Amino acid sequence: MSNIRKAFENGKAFIAFIPCGDPELDTTAAAVRAAAANGADLIELGIPFSDPTAEGPVMQGASFRALRGGITTDKIFAFVKELRRDVTIPMVFMTYSNVVFSYSADRFFSACRDLGADGVILPDLPFEEKEEFLPFCHKYGIELVSLIAPAPESRIAAIAKEAEGFLYIVSGPGAAGAKNEIKTDLASIVSVIRKNTDVPCAVGFGISTPEQAKEMADIADGIIANSAIAKLLETCGADAPGHIGRYVKSMKAAMQ
Amino acid sequence: MTNPNGRFGIHGGQYIPETLMNAVIELEEAYNHYKNNPEFIRELSALLHEYAGRPSRLYFAEKMTQDLGGAKIYLKREDLNHTGAHKINNVLGQALLAKRMGKTRLIAETGAGQHGVATATAAALMGMECVVFMGEEDTIRQALNVYRMRLLGAKVIPVKTGTATLKDAVSEAMREWTSRISDTHYCLGSVMGPHPFPTIVRDFQAVISMEMKAQILEKEGRLPDAVLACVGGGSNAIGSFYHFIEDKSVRLIGCEAAGRGVDTFETAATVNTGRVGIFHGMKSYFCQDEYGQIAPVYSISAGLDYPGVGPEHAYLHDIGRAEYVPVTDEEAVEAFEYLAKTEGIIPAIESAHAVAHAMKIAPAMNRDKIIVITVSGRGDKDCAAIARYRGEDIHE
Numbered sequence: 120m121s122n123i124r125k126a127f128e129n130g131k132a133f134i135a136f137i138p139c140g141d142p143e144l145d146t147t148a149a150a151v152r153a154a155a156a157n158g159a160d161l162i163e164l165g166i167p168f169s170d171p172t173a174e175g176p177v178m179q180g181a182s183f184r185a186l187r188g189g190i191t192t193d194k195i196f197a198f199v200k201e202l203r204r205d206v207t208i209p210m211v212f213m214t215y216s217n218v219v220f221s222y223s224a225d226r227f228f229s230a231c232r233d234l235g236a237d238g239v240i241l242p243d244l245p246f247e248e249k250e251e252f253l254p255f256c257h258k259y260g261i262e263l264v265s266l267i268a269p270a271p272e273s274r275i276a277a278i279a280k281e282a283e284g285f286l287y288i289v290s291g292p293g294a295a296g297a298k299n300e301i302k303t304d305l306a307s308i309v310s311v312i313r314k315n316t317d318v319p320c321a322v323g324f325g326i327s328t329p330e331q332a333k334e335m336a337d338i339a340d341g342i343i344a345n346s347a348i349a350k351l352l353e354t355c356g357a358d359a360p361g362h363i364g365r366y367v368k369s370m371k372a373a374m375q
Numbered sequence: 376m377t378n379p380n381g382r383f384g385i386h387g388g389q390y391i392p393e394t395l396m397n398a399v400i401e402l403e404e405a406y407n408h409y410k411n412n413p414e415f416i417r418e419l420s421a422l423l424h425e426y427a428g429r430p431s432r433l434y435f436a437e438k439m440t441q442d443l444g445g446a447k448i449y450l451k452r453e454d455l456n457h458t459g460a461h462k463i464n465n466v467l468g469q470a471l472l473a474k475r476m477g478k479t480r481l482i483a484e485t486g487a488g489q490h491g492v493a494t495a496t497a498a499a500l501m502g503m504e505c506v507v508f509m510g511e512e513d514t515i516r517q518a519l520n521v522y523r524m525r526l527l528g529a530k531v532i533p534v535k536t537g538t539a540t541l542k543d544a545v546s547e548a549m550r551e552w553t554s555r556i557s558d559t560h561y562c563l564g565s566v567m568g569p570h571p572f573p574t575i576v577r578d579f580q581a582v583i584s585m586e587m588k589a590q591i592l593e594k595e596g597r598l599p600d601a602v603l604a605c606v607g608g609g610s611n612a613i614g615s616f617y618h619f620i621e622d623k624s625v626r627l628i629g630c631e632a633a634g635r636g637v638d639t640f641e642t643a644a645t646v647n648t649g650r651v652g653i654f655h656g657m658k659s660y661f662c663q664d665e666y667g668q669i670a671p672v673y674s675i676s677a678g679l680d681y682p683g684v685g686p687e688h689a690y691l692h693d694i695g696r697a698e699y700v701p702v703t704d705e706e707a708v709e710a711f712e713y714l715a716k717t718e719g720i721i722p723a724i725e726s727a728h729a730v731a732h733a734m735k736i737a738p739a740m741n742r743d744k745i746i747v748i749t750v751s752g753r754g755d756k757d758c759a760a761i762a763r764y765r766g767e768d769i770h771e
Contacts, residue, residue, distance in 0.1 A: 169668040172546045173392040216653040221667025243390045266393040
């Protein structure tokens with residue numbers, strides 16, 4: 120069983136997105152530990168990109184501050200390697216295609232294996248382009264997580280059939296960011312996924328409250344909280360990890 | 376030149392969020408359906424003739440030719456189009472397409488404001504809602520065009536993120552499209568972004584070289600020796616090159632904005648200083664750092680101030696079919712002033728980059744050689760900024 124699959128063995132999975140280097144890597148490390156200690160099942164670590172076209176303002180701000188602070192792919196790799204000495208929770212990286220391409224896909228995924236990352240999420244790499252990196256992922260045993268958005272059944276089925284790791288469902292049209300009212304045909308998307316794969320699926324983009332987490336987790340196998348944790352880091356800085364721990368605990372509790 | 380999945384050699388593709396895939400698939404289907412539809416072609420062609428003022432003139436710049444003392448110089452006058460630039464060619468095509476797709480709202484990015492003005496114009500003409508994203512920095516550099524767009528009924532949204540220039544306007548327009556696909560068409564202004572945009576925009580701009588070829592054959596009885604155009608994303612350049620790509624005797628020269636020079640960090644000369652990368656939906660050349668972070672680029676010209684280049688240009692560069700040369704701010708400003716004084720034509724500062732390179736190569740060419748420069752737009756919008764560049768205290 121892949122390490123990512125294990126994240127879905129403990130009830131509904133809570134996936135915590137944590138942007139690296141906002142405000143600095145010591146806080147990122149404390150945030151990862153706080154999330155893991157309070158019930159998170161998988162950590163999605165963001166490697167910042169200068170122009171994150173799939174993100175809303177909160178994530179743009181996190182990327183901007185991290186890069187301004189001098190964060191690089193190499194610094195993040197060294198940081199994760201250190202973190203992996205005692206943090207065993209499944210981890211995936213989230214970044215943009217150019218960060219991987221520029222590092223050279225072979226070097227990037229080989230580094231992922233060496234430092235103990237389990238998967239990669241690239242929001243600007245749709246199904247049509249995944250061959251760009253998939254051979255390198257397989258070479259080094261890294262799972263490439265596919266995203267699914269509201270789409271015709273045939274498209275959802277095609278993506279689901281070739282899925283690995285978990286499926287990242289974008290809950291509705293709209294760049295990432297908190298929404299008050301989620302309107303989505305999530306149930307029908309999930310039913311198409313179930314017909315085509317046994318790879319677990321989690322809902323991301325725009326879930327911030329325990330109520331939303333429960334509503335989504337009743338349908339899917341897990342949820343991804345991204346802008347909520349990034350927002351805590353933005354507003355509380357080095358004091359964020361304590362708040363993140365309490366937040367993760369409340370979300371995980373609401374989902375069970 | 377496009378293969379089925381939108382590739383030009385290794386370049387192009389569709390590197391976009393899954394949330395946009397349906398929209399580009401729908402667009403490709405609609406475009407393939409209408410591009411050879413006689414009714415669509417008739418309607419577009421009527422608009423280009425009656426509304427935009429095509430065909431644009433191919434003008435023999437006799438004084439410039441004599442002054443430079445070398446090759447014969449012709450100017451392809453896209454500046455004479457309605458709205459003052461080549462951008463209208465593409466916008467009328469896309470707006471007609473969007474209407475047929477049942478869209479009621481156009482969104483666009485703009486750098487210098489020319490594409491925004493063209494989109495606002497088409498939206499006004501066709502009764503569509505229009506929202507234009509423009510880097511805040513550019514709304515200051517091109518204040519007159521902001522007013523023109525508002526006058527035409529468009530809403531202009533200043534983009535404050537990143538470097539607050541063209542690339543950020545593109546990112547913001549993509550985000551807006553993601554959040555509102557059902558009634559909105561993203562009217563992309565250059566031969567860039569995910570497939571099918573580089574192909575659609577090229578096809579609508581190819582009218583430039585189609586006319587140019589017929590006009591030069593009529594005037595000179597032969598093809599030109601070189602065609603020059605400025606390149607940011609590269610829409611007027613690909614439009615100027617397209618029908619000459621198979622004519623190997625015609626040199627195709629794209630003039631990039633070097634800003635303060637290709638040996639400085641203040642440049643936007645993508646092919647000359649960039650590396651292959653993946654951004655804004657395409658694989659192509661980009662100005663970026665060693666970790667793939669997109670570089671903040673610089674040019675005096677807001678329309679060329681973009682860190683990437685269209686994938687077909689990247690391919691033409693790779694196979695050696697087109698040359699891409701850097702032109703600095705200073706050279707472009709000198710050419711801006713030169714064309715005004717010599718021919719009584721004030722070119723857009725973007726187009727002045729192509730004029731500047733012609734001024735470098737024409738004197739060394741024989742008098743029986745022929746150069747065509749595409750004057751992609753008019754320079755009224757730039758007068759205040761150039762005056763300030765020259766130290767004059769002038770404000771609009």
